[in-house]
Amino acid sequence: MGLQATTSQTVGPYFTIGLDPLNRSEIASPQIAGERITVQGQVLDGDGEPVPDALLETWQADAQGKYVDPEGSESEAGKTKFFGFGRIPTDENGRFRFTTIKPGPVGGPEGTTQAPHIVVSIFMRGLLTRLITRIYFFGDARNEKDYVLNLIEPTRRSTLMARPATEDKNVFRWNVHLQGESETVFFDC
């Protein structure tokens, strides 16, 4: 059929009115199995200035690498399932922080296995359409064979790596640079 997808428009400066009710920065409830992690960082514009009005939405698999299967809900009745969705606005300093479980590896193109990753949509005033990016985990041996990482020129892959932020190995730092030398890799998919 000849229909075409509706055109995207910016969220503008006032999206919190409509989108705040579903904010969630604690993505895994305590009953969910998996390695607890915190990811924190900052969103920076082309001048290196923090972006205080950005919104991140995250989507990830559970610790076994399974995404919520809407049709599988009956067979798993009674079991607490991992929802896998996060919605996190930046604060007045452009900072964000969320806690979750580290996702497991999931199937990738051409029979490959994708390294653990979180897919991210970024919205803000000034962006006419969302930006799509991914968070990977620095030092994970599976990154080397990840299909998507291998599509990126090697010098830019590091922009997708969440790195341990402190002595606590479960706290990761991942910044979003909208422009410039260390501009984050954004995807068209």
Added chain:
Amino acid sequence: MSDIACYRRFCPGTQPALLHEPYVSSIKRAPSKALVRMPQTLSEVTGPVFTPKIVGSACADLTRLHAGEPLGERIIVSGSVIDEEGRPLPNTLLEIWQANAAGRYFHAIDQHNAPLDPNFTGLGHTLTDSEGRYRFVTIRPGAYPWRNHSNAWRPAHVHFSVMGPAFATRLVTQMYFPGDPLLAFDPIFNCTADEAARQRLISIFDWKTTIPEEALGFRFDIVLRGREATPMEGRS
């Protein structure tokens, strides 16, 4: 892994360019490097499924959220959420937000010198029904000035956020009103090259949903990306 059914790429010109200089905020925020083209994987073709349990009961009548009636023209905004094959998308989450009739948002950073309405917050959400339909009752939002350029005014609009069935189908857009003279001058509305794609952001006045003695009806259908005809793997 088994083949996955990917979502179609957008028709060229029907989505905005990231950098659109007349929209000044895009200059320091749009990426300067080319996007990296990648195939969709399981991570993109799956997505969160929102149920009433997660989102709470629908908040589809924005005129009944406070003690009194909001000021302004009461309107019905309704339509369907479908994919590019015309298939309805049931149980998909829509979230909306908008200015009040005077063109003022219920938001701390909106300093427009127009009154707030104690009876209007301007947010709503609902899930589409089994046939992909939705319906909101609200107030026609006012136009308002912004600082993009000298004497800049946004045409009246309602912001729509749509989840759709997958990460790949996520959409945020704005619905406009027919006959608005400000549309021709708005850099946000005009950021998309394709004229027909822009026109589809304008709602249609609708007698069928207009309620006598009560509210004017506007129809706004939302189309999300459809699936590729054949499941393919590793395409790019």
